[in-house]
Amino acid sequence: MIPRLAKISALTHVCGVMGLMVSLSGCGGGMTPGSTAERLTAGGATFPDPIIQHWARDYDEQHRVQIDYIKSGSGKGIGDLTAGTVDFGCTDAPMTREERELAETHGGPVLHIPITMGSVAIIYHVSNVPNLRLSGPVLADIYLGKITRWNDPAIQSLNETVTLPNKEIIPVQRAESSGTTSIFSDYLTKVSPEFQEKIGASKKMDALKDVTGQKGNDGIAGFVENNAGAIGYVELAYAVSNTIPLAQLRNKAGVFVSPSARAASAAAQAALTEPKPGEPFTLHDLTYSLTNAGGAESYPIVGMSYAILYEKMPPEVGPIAIGFLKWAVTEGQAAAEPLHYAPLPEELQKKCLEKLDAILLK
Amino acid sequence: MSTTATPLDLPPARPPARTPLGDVIFSGLCQAAGGCVLAIAASLLFVLVYQAWPFLTRPDSLTILTSDDWNPARGKFGALVYIYGTIVTSLIAMAIAVPLGVGAAAYLSEIAYGRIRRVSAFLLELLAAIPSVVYGFWAIEFLARRGTRPLFEFFGLENHAAGQGIFAAGLVLAVMILPYITAVSYDVCQAVPRSQREGALAIGATRWQTIWGVVLPYARPGIISACFLALGRAIGETMAVTMVIGNASSLPDTLGDLIAGTGDSIPSAIAKQLPETTAADKRAALITLGLILLLMTLITNLVARRIIAFVSRPRVRAGQDAPQAHTLEHEIVNVPPPPPAVMTRTRNRALLWNRFMTVVLTSCQIITVTPLFLILGYITMKGIGGVDLNLFIHLPNDRVARGLGHAMLGSVILVTLASLFAVPIGILAAILLSEYRTYRFVGPIRFVAELLGGVPSIVMGVFAYAVLVYPLWSDKAWGFSAWAGAFSLGVMMLPVVIRASEEAMQLVPRGLREASFALGATRRQTALGVVLPAALPAVITGVLLAVGRIAGETAPLLLTAQGSNFWMRGTRDLSGPTPSLPYYIYNYSTNPNQDDIRLAWAGAFVLIVVVLMLNVGTRLIAGTRQIAASRAD
Numbered sequence: 001m002i003p004r005l006a007k008i009s010a011l012t013h014v015c016g017v018m019g020l021m022v023s024l025s026g027c028g029g030g031m032t033p034g035s036t037a038e039r040l041t042a043g044g045a046t047f048p049d050p051i052i053q054h055w056a057r058d059y060d061e062q063h064r065v066q067i068d069y070i071k072s073g074s075g076k077g078i079g080d081l082t083a084g085t086v087d088f089g090c091t092d093a094p095m096t097r098e099e100r101e102l103a104e105t106h107g108g109p110v111l112h113i114p115i116t117m118g119s120v121a122i123i124y125h126v127s128n129v130p131n132l133r134l135s136g137p138v139l140a141d142i143y144l145g146k147i148t149r150w151n152d153p154a155i156q157s158l159n160e161t162v163t164l165p166n167k168e169i170i171p172v173q174r175a176e177s178s179g180t181t182s183i184f185s186d187y188l189t190k191v192s193p194e195f196q197e198k199i200g201a202s203k204k205m206d207a208l209k210d211v212t213g214q215k216g217n218d219g220i221a222g223f224v225e226n227n228a229g230a231i232g233y234v235e236l237a238y239a240v241s242n243t244i245p246l247a248q249l250r251n252k253a254g255v256f257v258s259p260s261a262r263a264a265s266a267a268a269q270a271a272l273t274e275p276k277p278g279e280p281f282t283l284h285d286l287t288y289s290l291t292n293a294g295g296a297e298s299y300p301i302v303g304m305s306y307a308i309l310y311e312k313m314p315p316e317v318g319p320i321a322i323g324f325l326k327w328a329v330t331e332g333q334a335a336a337e338p339l340h341y342a343p344l345p346e347e348l349q350k351k352c353l354e355k356l357d358a359i360l361l362k
Numbered sequence: 363m364s365t366t367a368t369p370l371d372l373p374p375a376r377p378p379a380r381t382p383l384g385d386v387i388f389s390g391l392c393q394a395a396g397g398c399v400l401a402i403a404a405s406l407l408f409v410l411v412y413q414a415w416p417f418l419t420r421p422d423s424l425t426i427l428t429s430d431d432w433n434p435a436r437g438k439f440g441a442l443v444y445i446y447g448t449i450v451t452s453l454i455a456m457a458i459a460v461p462l463g464v465g466a467a468a469y470l471s472e473i474a475y476g477r478i479r480r481v482s483a484f485l486l487e488l489l490a491a492i493p494s495v496v497y498g499f500w501a502i503e504f505l506a507r508r509g510t511r512p513l514f515e516f517f518g519l520e521n522h523a524a525g526q527g528i529f530a531a532g533l534v535l536a537v538m539i540l541p542y543i544t545a546v547s548y549d550v551c552q553a554v555p556r557s558q559r560e561g562a563l564a565i566g567a568t569r570w571q572t573i574w575g576v577v578l579p580y581a582r583p584g585i586i587s588a589c590f591l592a593l594g595r596a597i598g599e600t601m602a603v604t605m606v607i608g609n610a611s612s613l614p615d616t617l618g619d620l621i622a623g624t625g626d627s628i629p630s631a632i633a634k635q636l637p638e639t640t641a642a643d644k645r646a647a648l649i650t651l652g653l654i655l656l657l658m659t660l661i662t663n664l665v666a667r668r669i670i671a672f673v674s675r676p677r678v679r680a681g682q683d684a685p686q687a688h689t690l691e692h693e694i695v696n697v698p699p700p701p702p703a704v705m706t707r708t709r710n711r712a713l714l715w716n717r718f719m720t721v722v723l724t725s726c727q728i729i730t731v732t733p734l735f736l737i738l739g740y741i742t743m744k745g746i747g748g749v750d751l752n753l754f755i756h757l758p759n760d761r762v763a764r765g766l767g768h769a770m771l772g773s774v775i776l777v778t779l780a781s782l783f784a785v786p787i788g789i790l791a792a793i794l795l796s797e798y799r800t801y802r803f804v805g806p807i808r809f810v811a812e813l814l815g816g817v818p819s820i821v822m823g824v825f826a827y828a829v830l831v832y833p834l835w836s837d838k839a840w841g842f843s844a845w846a847g848a849f850s851l852g853v854m855m856l857p858v859v860i861r862a863s864e865e866a867m868q869l870v871p872r873g874l875r876e877a878s879f880a881l882g883a884t885r886r887q888t889a890l891g892v893v894l895p896a897a898l899p900a901v902i903t904g905v906l907l908a909v910g911r912i913a914g915e916t917a918p919l920l921l922t923a924q925g926s927n928f929w930m931r932g933t934r935d936l937s938g939p940t941p942s943l944p945y946y947i948y949n950y951s952t953n954p955n956q957d958d959i960r961l962a963w964a965g966a967f968v969l970i971v972v973v974l975m976l977n978v979g980t981r982l983i984a985g986t987r988q989i990a991a992s993r994a995d
Contacts, residue, residue, distance in 0.1 A: 213609030227524030
């Protein structure tokens with residue numbers, strides 16, 4: 001009745017709307033307006049949202065499949081997959097043991113498919129300080145509330161060339177359960193024993209009582225951009241698409257590195273060969289901890305985003321989801337660098353394809 | 363009627379031996395609608411208790427009230443921070459809104475007249491109609507950044523959240539409940555008999571002395587109950603608070619923190635954490651919080667209703683008045699008048715005081731409606747530039763131009779479905795309450811419907827989630843859907859429709875009914891042919907107000923309809939995630955991307971225009987009603 005929606009003009013839209021309303025109000029009997037386009041329902045991590053929305057546009061145009069991805073945080077990605085309200089979810093933190101067990105009781109074994117990698121940038125709002133330098137321990141102390149002013153000697157000694165203001169630091173964390181937080185806290189636990197002891201690596205730093213929480217990567221970026229003195233952590237794409245300055249971080253080799261797609265790739269290259277640090281990374285096949293990697297060019301806070309889906313999928317949506325993910329981990333990777341993500345290494349792409357091929361349709 | 367054709371010499375037709383089938387069916391329908399209300403309330407309670415049960419039966423379940431350590435990953439569920447935040451933000455709101463609201467009501471009722479009164483009442487109604495997500499958006503962008511932050515900096519208070527926090531949340535809540543307190547207090551003041559005022563004025567009291575000594579004391583119980591109803595609203599408010607409270611899970615440890623600190627509230631914690639929770643224990647703990655929230659609002663509502671019931675009991679005053687007047691006269695006669703100099707001084711002081719208080723009361727009214735101009739002005743300024751054709755016909759992800767067309771369509775569909783559910787049931791239930799008053803369950807149904815109106819919206823979301831998104835009895839999720847979203851909105855709408863319709867039918871003169879019965883009409887014929895048509899304009903008013911209220915509702919949709927980035931492809935997508943305008947405003951409101959913010963502002967502008975138009979339209983239909991609109995609870 002209504003032609004494919006993506007291509008039709010404005011006027012037809014309006015007609016479609018009216019047609020829908022008519023059929024809703026019960027006058028339309030057997031009328032079923034609708035396009036032939038298939039649609040996948042997906043949601044979760046905000047970290048990969050910019051690249052997924054980019055993919056969604058391209059994939060819709062090329063394959064006539066709509067990827068309806070709603071960003072809502074990694075925790076919700078896992079929750080929705082477990083509940084079965086999405087066809088696939090996304091998370092930047094591999095499922096924990098409990099989460100995996102719960103999901104298995106609902107839909108069987110879960111696959112983690114890496115889809116992209118990226119840096120978690122430290123953004124701050126201090127005027128006239130374009131290239132702030134920070135180190136892991138200093139960052140941990142800021143979040144632990146031990147460093148509270150911008151001109152603290154610990155920060156000043158890392159930035160000898162500039163005068164930092166005597167202003168309050170407002171650290172920001174995520175209000176909801178988030179994969180970006182898990183990457184960030186994973187890094188801080190590696191560089192600060194105190195942080196590991198008091199807070200630990202998790203999707204939500206519940207023990208950080210005094211730190212204000214904002215919703216989503218965008219929420220943190222928006223908060224920092226709008227509020228002087230603030231500091232926060234966001235996926236790089238959220239930082240560069242705005243005019244917020246990014247801090248350089250001292251990596252394991254002692255070099256100050258700015259976040260970038262290249263620096264993330266360098267970190268991934270170094271980290272992928274290293275042994276996994278422990279749970280939750282050891283629970284799944286293709287999950288890796290990429291933080292605090294060796295190498296002079298590596299940016300220290302790098303994370304990987306995973307699509308999570310059940311090993312057994314219903315035949316109506318299974319092939320569509322598999323088709324999309326296969327496209328995303330191969331052809332789709334070309335979109336990564338322009339959006340400041342690091343493309344998956346080819347070897348990893350192959351492993352992803354193998355995993356996706358093994359999905360059973362029941 | 364056939365009886366008129368009956369020849370006169372025949373005895374009048376006997377009444378039918380049995381009630382006609384139509385009447386049986388109709389009264390059955392009305393009872394079913396009433397039963398539906400009871401069933402919804404019962405299942406709401408059951409669903410919450412059932413889901414909270416695993417937590418309630420834990421040996422340490424009481425720590426939820428006593429501990430401030432909320433760390434679900436480590437099995438710690440101390441929700442004191444949330445409870446504290448809920449109570450303190452509500453108290454701040456009450457501390458600001460009660461004096462202002464009562465002052466404004468006193469001004470409107472006793473001092474203002476004619477056009478000023480009408481315009482002020484109209485502005486209050488508009489203020490009451492603004493959706494909470496818009497309040498929240500405005501609070502983030504304006505109140506926190508330009509209001510509380512400079513304030514805290516001026517006083518040297520540490521805030522850690524750029525102005526957001528308990529105080530900002532309390533302020534925005536105050537703005538939200540102000541029109542409510544003012545409207546109800548105004549009604550109560552208006553109900554004070556004229557004779558009381560005239561008596562006071564006649565013995566030489568100034569206007570202020572009349573207000574303070576006669577009107578307010580007489581209206582006190584009604585005002586108190588208005589305050590309790592407003593408190594119930596403040597406690598249950600979700601969106602505006604979650605957007606501006608700062609989301610930090612700490613209790614204040616310094617005196618400055620008491621004011622400038624950040625925190626969290628129960629509805630905010632549920633809205634943020636429940637959708638992402640899989641762990642059974644955390645889920646049960648959050649639902650327990652929902653139950654606590656429900657209890658808090660129920661108690662405030664019950665207290666308010668008790669007071670109302672107490673007040674509205676008929677009181678015979680005539681018998682008491684006479685002796686009082688007598689003693690008063692006696693005193694005046696017996697006490698020698700003070701020397702003229704003292705008289706003038708006292709009189710002058712009273713007049714000065716009167717002038718001063720008139721200014722104070724007027725400013726109360728001005729302060730009460732100021733936020734309306736701040737909000738409307740700010741949103742118009744930010745939003746109107748983004749409103750163009752693209753906004754209505756494009757998707758947020760479109761390459762050519764961005765828009766929120768699908769979300770507007772989604773909102774229309776959600777509201778339509780909700781109305782299709784709530785309006786027939788609501789009107790039928792109202793007919794039961796008004797026209798079949800002898801039926802047994804009428805009392806409980808009215809009571810339950812009123813309580814249902816006080817249930818916080820987030821709790822409705824939890825309920826709809828457990829019934830339609832992931833049904834308790836099913837081992838497989840049904841998924842987010844327009845049905846679930848519309849159901850949650852419909853349940854919120856139901857009490858408003860019932861109350862408005864019942865009130866409207868009560869106003870239909872008894873004589874009309876009697877005339878109808880006298881002509882031999884059955885109850886069904888009377889209800890459908892006489893009462894309902896007479897009450898229809900007021901019923902439509904109530905429905906439109908309810909529509910305006912749910913069109914901007916966000917919290918339950920977070921848990922039920924979710925969102926979608928695409929156009930609905932047809933009716934089958936009603937069982938899939940459905941976008942709505944408030945959802946997108948909420949999601950884009952905190953973005954750094956100026957383009958997203960622009961969309962959010964434009965969306966907020968459209969939403970507010972629609973909601974306000976519904977209210978203005980309602981006002982035109984309703985005609986003479988004064989401030990009743992904002993009372994549509």
